Amino acid sequence: MNINFALNLIQEQKLIMTQEMQMSVKLLQMSAYELGQYVNKEMQENPVLEERDLQNPKNNNTETNEYKEIIKYLEKDDYKIKNYSAKSESEEVSPFYYIAQEKSLKDYLVEQIGELTEKPETLDICKYMVENLDAKGYLSVKLSDICKELTISNEQAENALKIIQSLEPEGIGARDLRECLKIQLYNLGNNDENIYKIIEEHLELLAENKYNIIAKELKITIPHVQKYVDIIKTLEPKPSRGFYTGETVKYIVPDAYINKINEQYFISMNEDMLPKLNINSMYKEIIKNGKDVEAVEYVKEKLNSAMFLIKSIEQRKNTVYRVLEEILVVQKEYFDNGDEYLKPMTLKKIADNLEMHESTISRAIREKYVSVNSGKVIKIKDLFTNGIASVIGGEDISTINIKSAIKEMVDTEDQKKPLSDQIICNRLNIEGMNISRRTVAKYREELQIKSSSKRKRF
Known part of the structure; x- marks a missing residue:
């Protein structure tokens, strides 16, 4: 065995992302709503951060000067605020645009159960079943398992399930798609055997549009099958639709507003989505006194973290602003005339024009929205399309x-x-x-x- 302990000098190029760089990337790709949540969390955890007093601008200027002095003391660069056109605080524009905030399905069902005159033990079984409904509104647990867990008879479970399935929305408490559709047909008073057979035995053929095979199996004409299918298509396969089931509550917070004034477009960054961050001047004295070494080191660490957050937020706004400026240049006809005038536009094209990397543009538009003149909210990513x-x-x-x-x-x-x-x-x-x-x-x-x-x- 030949073991060589020689020293070798190798030159190689590596890209090492510092923790601060990683955080900047993370902040850039956050949606406005996510960023708001993150900043609020940071304010709770970092005592140096505080919300600026908008009622006392003079005091704000004093505090800004103070923390510039602190950063200078720490031998850091001064924090310089870039100028952005922001919406006036007197304008009545809500920062939240809701996609959906559905009523809780389980709460709605429990309300209905509370109005029933059944025995208390039966109502308790019903409430237990409601807790076991899945996101579609189906009962996801076997009745036999419920009987074991609650030590009840199969008859009691069947009775409770029948009550659940009589509630609104129709089809709730079904154990599968077929049962869900049949419950709705029964409530409609439809007793035609053929339509029940299609649901029970031929749903796969229905999905494949193989009406000729269904017609042959049921010994009816293809137009008759079509009529049954039309009825089935009016039924709701997902009873929970329209209700909040705990999956998601989405908010749209526009990062910017694009307004047309005198034939010219103006971009206004949304300044309402975040608290106005400031550095608490109380910590200046702790550093200046310097008596408690541990306290000074702790404050320095928190100050660095706070200043980095503030700078990163400003950098994020600057990047998004520049991207929107370039999009306006490329897509002016779209903003003037509507969807038909949307031009092919790629990440590479915008990246090249701004001399940025494509990944930066991708992060800058991720889950970000703009509100235009009419109040229409547009997902920035939707403005990027390939061309033919x-x-x-x-x-x-x-x-x-x-x-x-x-x-x-x-x-x-x-x-x-x-x-x-x-x-x-x-x-x-x-x-x-x-x-x-x-x-x-x-x-x-x-x-x-x-x-x-x-x-x-x-």
């Missing part, structure tokens, strides 16, 4: 416009003779959109439009 070369005119066409054209064709087609992907492809090519049949199929699937064979009506 146009045969006519030479300009690239946005994929959103192509998808819109595909959807319009399908919406206006003869449902007895739905358009195939090839026919759609041919029509798009005639209109100057250079696109293949495979790409048409891809966009159709992204639009959640079924194939022509599954769209056909009889």
Whole structure:
């Protein structure tokens, strides 16, 4: 065995991300809502941070000067606030735009159970079942398991389940999709055996649009099957829809506002989404006195953390602002005239124009929104689309416009003779959109439009 203990000098290049760099990246890709949550948490954990007193601007200037002195003392760069156009605080603009804040499904069901005149033990079983409903509103636990857990008979469990399934919304408490649909049909007073057979035995064929096989099995005509399918499609497969089930509550907080004034667009960064951060001047004395070494080191650490947070937030705003400025240049026609004028625009194009890395642009637009003149809230990411070369005119066409054209064709087609992907492809090519049949199929699937064979009506 030959063991060599020689020293070798190797030159290599490595990118090492410091903890501060990692935090800057993390803050950049946070949504406005996430950032607000994070800042509030930091204010609770870092005693040096405090909210600026907006009622006393003179006092704010004093405090700003004081913590600049502290940072100077710590041999750090002065904190310089960049100027951003911000919405006036007198304007009545709520920072929160709600996608959905649904009423709790379980609370709604418990309210209904509270109005029943059943025995207390029966109502307790019902409430227990409500606690075992899944996100769709189905009972996710077997009745036999509930009987064991509560030491009750199968008859008691069946009775309680029947009560649950009689509540609103219809279909609640079903144990699977088939039972959910049948409960709703029963409540509608529909007693047709054929429609129950389709649900019980032929749901897979229904999903495949194989109406001819269903018709053959039930010994009825294809148009009759179509009528049954139309009824089934009116039923709700997810009874919990419209209620809060604990999965998500989403908030949209726009990072900026884009307003058109005298034919010119102005970007206003949303200053309402975060508390106005300041450094608590009380800690200046602790550092200046310097008697308690441990206290001084603790304050220095917290000051560094606070200053880094403030600088990172300003840097985040600056990056988002610059990206929006560049988007406005590229997409001015879109902001003037609407969706049809959205141009193909990639991360690379914006990154090259701003001399930034694509990953920086990607983080800067992640889960971020802007509010435009009309109050419409736009997801910034939706403004980025690839383009398809146009045969006519030479300009690239946005994929959103192509998808819109595909959807319009399908919406206006003869449902007895739905358009195939090839026919759609041919029509798009005639209109100057250079696109293949495979790409048409891809966009159709992204639009959640079924194939022509599954769209056909009889």
